[in-house]
Amino acid sequence: MQEPAEKATELFRLMNRHRRDVFKGYRDFTATIKKDSTIDSKTQSLILIACSILSQCDMCISLHVQNAASHGATRDEIIDAALLSVAMGGSPKMMYMKYVYDEVDKLFD
Template sequence: MNAAENASMTLAKMQQQAGEVFPNYLNFTKQISQFGPIDHKMQELIHVACSLMSQCEMCISLHVQGAASLGATKEEILQAAMLAISMGGSPKLMYMKYVFEEVEDLFD
């Protein structure tokens, strides 16, 4: 099972187990994505960088796929990830492995 599949399974279990807390969280994140002038592709690129900063393999997978589905190029995704490395240093660099895996699956 890949990281995106693991994330989907985790989200489904949260839906079942967290009562109203999880739907409220999802509504909150939806409201944030609709607030302001940043388009959804750019939001996903920001999420790619944040996922790398958080060192979350499942998040990286989901947001690289999300960015690509909204028209982000391989180069835009890699730059977003590398911006996180510029802020986070070598520990974040190690998580580029997951970005490279996703972009290779999506673009190569």
């Protein structure tokens, strides 16, 4: 069974193969936002974790937890960022904490 991050990587490959122009435009857009931001990479990643939970995207959660850890976020910072989205979204968003815990357990245990 593929992990959520592996599923996302496969999706990116498919998009790049079938609509390279659209996918490149999207990547360029997001890269520009990140590059020109006054917010450091670790904080951006933590914000994106919370947004991923609010969007209910398990693949996004997986990617952004891994990215946050690669930018120096601790297990506790990742969980706290995720819990902020639960505070905004309630119990339906709490169910997506499972994906956060799955990823941090792989990365930090």
